[in-house]
Amino acid sequence: MRAHRPTALASLVSALCAIALWVQPARGGPRMVEIESLVSRQEVTSLLPLLKRGEISLVRSRRDGRLKQVTVVGLVQAPPAKVWAVITDYAHYTRFMPSVEECEVTRRERNDVVVSYELEVPGVNMEYRLRHRHTPQSRIDIWLEDDDGDIQTGGWRWELWPHAGGSQTILLYHLYTDVRESSWILRQALETQPAMEHGLNVATGLVTVRAIKKQAEK
Numbered sequence: 537m538r539a540h541r542p543t544a545l546a547s548l549v550s551a552l553c554a555i556a557l558w559v560q561p562a563r564g565g566p567r568m569v570e571i572e573s574l575v576s577r578q579e580v581t582s583l584l585p586l587l588k589r590g591e592i593s594l595v596r597s598r599r600d601g602r603l604k605q606v607t608v609v610g611l612v613q614a615p616p617a618k619v620w621a622v623i624t625d626y627a628h629y630t631r632f633m634p635s636v637e638e639c640e641v642t643r644r645e646r647n648d649v650v651v652s653y654e655l656e657v658p659g660v661n662m663e664y665r666l667r668h669r670h671t672p673q674s675r676i677d678i679w680l681e682d683d684d685g686d687i688q689t690g691g692w693r694w695e696l697w698p699h700a701g702g703s704q705t706i707l708l709y710h711l712y713t714d715v716r717e718s719s720w721i722l723r724q725a726l727e728t729q730p731a732m733e734h735g736l737n738v739a740t741g742l743v744t745v746r747a748i749k750k751q752a753e754k
Contacts, residue, residue, distance in 0.1 A: 569691030571677070571710045572596075574607040577697060580706055587611040587706070591745055593738045603733045605712045608741035612705040614752040616696045619705045620673045622752045623694055626651050632751045634743055637661060647671070650681050662686045689714035705752075709745050711737060 574594045575583075586592055587609065594607040612619050622632075626649065629639040638654035647670045655662040664685025669677045678692040690713040697706040713736075 569605075569679075569689060569712050569714075571691045571693045571712070572605060573695070573708075574605065574710070575609065575708075580609060580697070580708075583609070584611070591742055593741065595734055595738065597734070603712065603737060605710060606734070606737040606741050608709045608711075608738070608745045610707045610709075610745045610749050611699070612707050612749045612752050614705060615702055616673050616698050616705045619696055619707060619748065619752045622748055623676065623696075624649075624668075624670065626668075629653075633747050666692075687713060707745060707748065709741050711741050711744075713737060713740070 574596055580587075583592060588611060591608055591610040594609070596604045596606075598604045626639050626641050629636045633639075635655050635657065636653065637656040638652070640652045641649055642652050642665070643650040649668045649670065650665060651668060652665050653663065662685075664687045665681035666678050667681045671677075674696055676694040678694075680687060680690060691711070693708075693710040695708040695710070697708070698704075699706050
């Protein structure tokens with residue numbers, strides 16, 4: 537039995553993911569996404585009064601209005617070493633990450649860790665493999681390992697910045713997942729409501745950061 541219960545936000549993300557899986561497109565190989573830092577340390581420092589009240593989401597759009605990237609920033613009441621230990625505890629993600637049904641490390645290569653994921657969603661679960669490149673206790677760059685999974689385009693990055701003399705951590709989660717390619721149904725919905733792509737990525741980032749924060753602050 538899992539040690540956590542999905543939050544309302546996590547349930548919403550799961551439901552939207554289920555919609556995305558109703559019709560699968562032809563595969564053309566995984567596509568890399570360049571992840572950028574949308575905010576500097578100085579800018580984050582100026583946002584600390586807001587961070588103390590909750591997470592901040594930054595959104596960058598393309599010129600055509602489509603989403604380019606989301607960054608979620610959170611303040612964790614734990615040192616970077618503890619936050620790092622939680623983020624890299626892939627074997628126990630099922631205990632504290634909402635909707636993670638299975639999570640298995642399949643390969644380790646120097647600073648790289650390949651992890652297979654299965655996310656529980658209504659209907660058919662999502663499965664995919666990600667490669668995580670570790671820069672110890674400061675950064676993890678993540679990309680798709682292959683095109684065998686249910687996600688074909690995406691990029692993710694964790695950044696950990698020490699704060700308050702190292703007793704706290706400013707945690708940044710950068711992400712982009714192209715949800716349009718998941719199904720014809722979702723593509724049609726986004727034609728009329730393109731902000732849905734922004735909302736789904738923001739919701740995913742918030743759920744993930746909050747799960748890490750809660751576990752690290754125990």
